[in-house]
Amino acid sequence: MTDDVKIALTAALAGAEEALRHFAEVAALPRELKADGSVVTAADRAVETVIRRVLAEAVPDDAVLGEEHGATGSGSGRRWIIDPIDGTALFVEGDDRWLVLVACEDQGAITAGVAVVPAQQRLWWAGLGTGAYEGRLVAGGIAEERRIRVTGSRASGLAGSTLGVVPDWGRAPAEPLIAVADERPWSLHPPLLVARGDLDLAAQTSGQIWDFAATSLIVTEAGGAYARFDGDSRPGPGASIYARSPELRDAALKAVVP
Structure with missing residues (x-):
């Protein structure tokens, strides 16, 4: 596992923990609309703040782009990209399919990516050139880790896909x-x-x-x-x-x- 993947995992898991705290009280969570009509809540902003805090400690010279707090930092050619709650419309309805997404971009290439589905206690991650993996969250750690692959056995065309x-x-x-x-x-x-x-x-x-x-x-x-x-x-x-x-x-x- 590369250093970028380790950092992305640490940041995403910290964000997932914060998100679950808000999800437990989602019925009482105030909802707002952005200019584009999408839903946003205090949970989105809080989760991004937690993720940014982890990144600031681990990689203080790197830039960060987040959905809620915009772009900060520049100059190193490295950037962390955050979607604190992907699927806020699902989140506010109590649906468990929302995600926490963290990626690292280095000199224009995505080098690390983590997707956590906190309410299902599942996560996925990948490093550039090192494969993709999934696992389960158990007692704050990752269990049942396995490498994943797309299917290769189905028809090649759109029909039947x-x-x-x-x-x-x-x-x-x-x-x-x-x-x-x-x-x-x-x-x-x-x-x-x-x-x-x-x-x-x-x-x-x-x-x-x-x-x-x-x-x-x-x-x-x-x-x-x-x-x-x-x-x-x-x-x-x-x-x-x-x-x-x-x-x-x-x-x-x-x-x-x-």
Whole structure:
């Protein structure tokens, strides 16, 4: 495990602990709307603050970009990218599928990514060139660690491929895929289901770099492929495709961007 992955894990797990504290009292948590209409709460801001505190102690010279507190620091060529609660709309409804996402970008490449699903006591992580892994949270530590791989046994085309769509309440960009692939309900963030071999495809119909940085690395290190709808393989704003192979990713992109 690389140093960047260790730092990302420490930061994400600290954030997960803070998030669970708020989740236990979510019914009483005030909710606000951002300018883009998305939900935000004091929990989002508190979790990001905790993660930033860990990073400030571990890597004080690195820049940080977070969904709630913006960009801080510059100059080293290294940047930590935080989504403190990915899926706040799920969080405030008491749904257990929300995540804490932390990634490290070094000289433009994502080198570490961690995705924690605190309410399910599960986590995923990857380091550039070192593979993707999943485990369970037990008594504050990681148990049942195993390396994960995308599936390689299904048909190569879109027809018959299994698909998860995020979010499932605003998915117009993914409708061409839904017409061909077999859309499935999901109990876990669909890109993670691709990484562990449970889905062939995942489409995320909107987002920013913090929505994609960690999961794009986890999927690619599991042997899969990632790209934005514009074909760029670097995480960034817009919609994104995750697939178990580059060929399936490219077929999906042709369907949604003819």
